[in-house]
Amino acid sequence: MFEEVYDQFIQRHLASRTGERRGRLERGHRHAESLFLRNVWWPLRGNLEHLHPEYEVLDWRGRTYFADFAWLPGHVKLIIEVKGYAAHVREMDRHKYCNELNRETFLHAMGYQVISFAYDDVEQHPQLCMTLLQMVLSRYLSNQTPASRASFAEKEIIRFAIQCAGPIRPKDVERHLDVNHKPAVLMLKRLCAQGWLLPSYRGNGERIVRYELAPGVWNYLD
Known part of the structure; x- marks a missing residue:
């Protein structure tokens, strides 16, 4: 079931994009992102509604930045990142570290909430990720009954x-x-x-x- 929905999800977003936005989705949506959907988001939510992969936003310098996912159900603006140790710690220098913090602060000022999951937890401890994600989402989900x-x-x-x-x-x-x-x-x-x-x-x-x-x-x- 997940595979079918996931393929339709990616194809739908590819069909709606052109230029670099389409290229980024083709190049940037990799194993970590698909694993997050399979191990965490899908078991928790059972759908991929309102999710946007490789979502384009601008940073404080006006430069394009592609977040792993944005969840945009109406007024809510949630950015989700899946961070591997190598790219985000081992290969991080001081300049990149400053830019990452500045970007997250700027996105917060623009009305986004940014949450990050470690790739190792997504792979090895998905239940923990589901619990933390549910705690975040429950603050936004409507309660009508x-x-x-x-x-x-x-x-x-x-x-x-x-x-x-x-x-x-x-x-x-x-x-x-x-x-x-x-x-x-x-x-x-x-x-x-x-x-x-x-x-x-x-x-x-x-x-x-x-x-x-x-x-x-x-x-x-x-």
Whole structure:
């Protein structure tokens, strides 16, 4: 299924491009980019909608730059890069390093969010990449049903727990999400049932006072 959709995806973009934009797609879309789609994007999303390979933008000097991917569903502008160690570390000199940082800062100023994945993780730890990518995308995906709103809130609780780097209390969630005590506790209990959080009991073990990330979650994110 992926191969068929992927081939149609590339052919559609090739047919819509001319000149250097077409040439860049023919030359620049290589193994790392296709592996990212196969191992990370497709298992997570199940489609290639709103993705643009070898997406042309201008840098702060007005020079053309081709990002590996842009995800452009409406008002969202997300740039995705897959970076190999050799090209982005071992062969990087000071001038290239400065240019890369300046480009990312400029793109941010232009309304793009830039996220990068290491090729080694895309190849060897795709589940980690999927988890991190899902955390990014969930901030932009529309939530039109009560179930999706609950799912979004639960993902935000996980992000909040990671940021706190320690146990969280129901009152912390209430303040962070601006919700009442009962829905905060229900979401925390659901996350415990899903294996994301562990409850911490007080006294004789009947009352839960706080929640912390399950050890396996930290291993999953390492």
